[in-house]
Amino acid sequence: MLARLRAGDESAFSEVVSRYQGVLMRLAIAFHPNRAFAEEVVQDTWTAVVDGLPSFKGHSSLKTWICRILTNRAKTRLAREGRSVPLSALQNSDSDEPAVDETRFLLNGSWAQLPQSFDDRSPERQLMRKEAIGCLQSALERLPLNQRAVVTLRDVEGLESEEVCNILDIGETNQRVLLHRGRSKLRQALEEHLIGA
Amino acid sequence: MLRCNEFTKVVTDYLEGCLPLSERVDIFLHLRSCPACRGYLGQMNATRAHLRELAAPSPPRAVRDALRAYFRRGRCARGEIGPAASAAGGCRLDVNR
Numbered sequence: 001m002l003a004r005l006r007a008g009d010e011s012a013f014s015e016v017v018s019r020y021q022g023v024l025m026r027l028a029i030a031f032h033p034n035r036a037f038a039e040e041v042v043q044d045t046w047t048a049v050v051d052g053l054p055s056f057k058g059h060s061s062l063k064t065w066i067c068r069i070l071t072n073r074a075k076t077r078l079a080r081e082g083r084s085v086p087l088s089a090l091q092n093s094d095s096d097e098p099a100v101d102e103t104r105f106l107l108n109g110s111w112a113q114l115p116q117s118f119d120d121r122s123p124e125r126q127l128m129r130k131e132a133i134g135c136l137q138s139a140l141e142r143l144p145l146n147q148r149a150v151v152t153l154r155d156v157e158g159l160e161s162e163e164v165c166n167i168l169d170i171g172e173t174n175q176r177v178l179l180h181r182g183r184s185k186l187r188q189a190l191e192e193h194l195i196g197a
Numbered sequence: 198m199l200r201c202n203e204f205t206k207v208v209t210d211y212l213e214g215c216l217p218l219s220e221r222v223d224i225f226l227h228l229r230s231c232p233a234c235r236g237y238l239g240q241m242n243a244t245r246a247h248l249r250e251l252a253a254p255s256p257p258r259a260v261r262d263a264l265r266a267y268f269r270r271g272r273c274a275r276g277e278i279g280p281a282a283s284a285a286g287g288c289r290l291d292v293n294r
Contacts (some may be wrong), residue, residue, distance in 0.1 A: 010268060013265065025253075109200030110233070111233035114233045118244075161213060187233070190240070
């Protein structure tokens with residue numbers, strides 16, 4: 001693919017745009033949930049990709065390289081607007097926030113009530129899936145930026161954790177802490193929505 | 198002996214496969230005897246599975262065409278192709294939306 005791009009193969013470029021536009025849009029939205037912002041940052045990224053192709057060394061995958069460009073563009077833009085972009089877990093105030101509310105457990109640490117399955121509740125599974133997706137979409141938007149970015153790349157896009165670290169320029173442990181906090185909150189949102197706990 | 202509330206704290210480390218063997222064994226044994234934590238793990242897995250289904254916004258046609266033209270002009274500016282192949286000239290991205 002890279003060779004075709006460097007040779008100026010337009011259809012290869014179109015293919016790359018189609019393949020990565022989705023991840024770029026979602027990552028941009030993770031940085032700032034605003035469609036106009038995301039579209040601008042993504043376009044910025046693509047032009048930077050075209051300009052940077054001749055000097056891209058291929059040390060990382062094309063996808064990682066493109067996503068890193070987006071991360072840098074988004075950070076620059078947000079900084080220009082006076083917003084800080086705290087990607088480290090340490091910069092978050094919720095460091096000792098539990099994955100599950102303490103009141104769900106008995107004093108000995110066992111569950112007070114059984115966590116129920118999300119899938120067998122409704123006879124209309126299709127409807128439930130739609131509801132779950134809608135609920136997750138809005139819960140994702142409510143996560144702090146750093147958790148949202150990690151969950152988006154790791155769980156929505158299914159990237160390897162190493163790629164996620166590389167794109168966001170954060171450490172492995174940091175990434176896992178953010179993923180844990182983000183996922184735990186999304187699980188809770190789904191539980192409240194589907195089961196009404 | 199692992200307790201349920203402790204399991205919820207390490208569930209991501211467990212799913213990400215980065216716990217030492219001894220802790221994985223503890224969790225395995227706990228899960229075997231604890232339907233509540235199996236339920237919790239099921240909820241975490243269902244959450245991950247639903248996250249994978251969040252819709253992908255596909256690029257609007259105008260954006261794809263504009264990018265393609267930009268790609269062509271970039272090559273033109275570097276002298277890789279003649280100006281005849283360049284659309285509007287100048288390295289700007291034109292998106293008509």
